[in-house]
Amino acid sequence: MDQIKDQLAKELSQAASLEEVEKIRIQYMGKKGSITNLSKTVNFGAMGPEERKDFGRRFNEIKTWADQALAQAQARLRQGGGAAGPMPVDLTLPGARGSLGSLHPITLVQMELEQIFQGMSFIVGQGYHVESEHYNFDALNIPGDHPAREMQDTFWLTNGMLMRTHTSANQVRMIEAHGVPLRAIFPGRCFRYEAVDASHENTFYQLEGLMVDRNVTISHLIAVMKALLSQVFHRPVTVRLRPGYFPFVEPGFELDCQCLICEGVGCKTCKQSGWIELLPCGMIHPRVLEAGGVDPDQWSGFAFGLGLTRLAMMKFGVPEIRLFNSGDLRFLEQFPAAV
Ligand code: FA5
Numbered sequence: 001m002d003q004i005k006d007q008l009a010k011e012l013s014q015a016a017s018l019e020e021v022e023k024i025r026i027q028y029m030g031k032k033g034s035i036t037n038l039s040k041t042v043n044f045g046a047m048g049p050e051e052r053k054d055f056g057r058r059f060n061e062i063k064t065w066a067d068q069a070l071a072q073a074q075a076r077l078r079q080g081g082g083a084a085g086p087m088p089v090d091l092t093l094p095g096a097r098g099s100l101g102s103l104h105p106i107t108l109v110q111m112e113l114e115q116i117f118q119g120m121s122f123i124v125g126q127g128y129h130v131e132s133e134h135y136n137f138d139a140l141n142i143p144g145d146h147p148a149r150e151m152q153d154t155f156w157l158t159n160g161m162l163m164r165t166h167t168s169a170n171q172v173r174m175i176e177a178h179g180v181p182l183r184a185i186f187p188g189r190c191f192r193y194e195a196v197d198a199s200h201e202n203t204f205y206q207l208e209g210l211m212v213d214r215n216v217t218i219s220h221l222i223a224v225m226k227a228l229l230s231q232v233f234h235r236p237v238t239v240r241l242r243p244g245y246f247p248f249v250e251p252g253f254e255l256d257c258q259c260l261i262c263e264g265v266g267c268k269t270c271k272q273s274g275w276i277e278l279l280p281c282g283m284i285h286p287r288v289l290e291a292g293g294v295d296p297d298q299w300s301g302f303a304f305g306l307g308l309t310r311l312a313m314m315k316f317g318v319p320e321i322r323l324f325n326s327g328d329l330r331f332l333e334q335f336p337a338a339v
Contacts, residue, residue: 001062004034008066012073021073028066035066102335106205106324109232109312110187113207116231117185120224122209123178125186127170130161139172139291140248148247153193163191167208168248168305171284174210175292180299181213187308198268199276201321205308210284212294212301218251221281221302225255228306229279232315238264240275249282249303260314269319276314279306 008028015021028035038059044052103111114124133144142148152165164170170186178184187207194202211220222241229237237257244254257278259270266272281304286296309324316335318324323331 001038001058004028004038005062005065008035009069012069015073015077018074018077021070021077024073025070029063029070035062038062100337102333102337104324104332105312105316105318105335106308108335109308109315110205110207112232113187113228113306113308114185116228117183117209120183120227122183122185122211125170125174125177125184127164127167127173127186127188129164129189129191130157131164131169132161135172136162136164136166136169139288140168141285141287141291142247146247148245155191155193164188165192166190166305167206168303170208171210171248171288171303172292175212175289175294180294180301182301183211183213185209196322198320198322199271199310199313201309201325203325204310204321205312207306207308207311208303209306210301210303212284212289212299214299216283216300216302218283218302221283221304224302225279225281225304229257232311233260244280244282246280246282248285248288250285252280252282255279255281255304257314261317261319267319269313276310277307278310278314279304281305 008024011024012021015024025033027033030036039055042055047055118124136154137143137146137149154165155163157163167186167188167190170188174184174186175182185207186209187205189203190206191203194200196202209224211224229239237260239258240256242254242256244252246252254277256275258264259267259274259276261267261269262274264274266274270276281302284301284303289296289299289301309321312318312324313321
């Protein structure tokens, strides 16, 4: 029975017309067909009652199966399908393109900035997401009772550590690890217990940078910030510098960039102001240098804390910050696999 079944299946798969299927049907299921006449090939007299029963069951099974296989072959041919053998291959067709995946837009901007700064002899550091109060606040001239602690709402951990609220937490660590003179950037993720809106996330990226040397002045700071922005945007951008307060710099500045989503007209992303806070910066406070074991009478430096997620928004015209952490492939697939 199994042999007959295999043979029938093979012939049906090769049948190229309804006439051929009909011929096969008569051959197997017609009056003198090999399935119809299966019972004539066995000697019932020599079988026990169980064997007879088993034969009857299998006989019915193969008949049902053959009916279905014939009906399927007929349906296939009625729908215009040819023999169900291997499909002919058209070697001239273009191949299927494999999906490569893409880099996250923040990764793209980070890689670009790292290249720009490495071109100016800055080294790249990392830092820690979980930080101590010392590096995130105290070493940056923000003692426990300082009102500036309220500027950044902090996720505290039960063991007294915290999720770093800014990459500045790595400033003193870098000075301690590498000494001076030093040119370093350290990009990374920051965490704040904040209400989320179009331009505020509770998890976002900053890229911190600092330069410490003898006689570093505000002119060096401005020159580096200008070089940075002109290389990142590949287009003229309007910026403004205004005084800014951060306990770890003196003097401190806020460098804002005219909103590139609305070209300064005012939109949801810039909260109708026409400006995006992008690059707070300033001259490193003597107490911070001291915390890193550096003599502020001999050495001076500048530091900046670029909002990397906001920069990615401006660079790629993304009006909504929440898209970055959404994991939505429709958003992510729009970015290239490399810079
Ligand atoms: C700071 O975090 C300072 N540590 C920056 C600094 C470094 C000043 C060195 C001076 C010297 P601020 O809280 O403003 O500052 O944040 C810096 C940038 O991070 C902002 O300009 C903004 O671009 C980005 N940023 C801040 N909070 C958020 C947020 N919730 N979502 C997305 N980006 C944010």
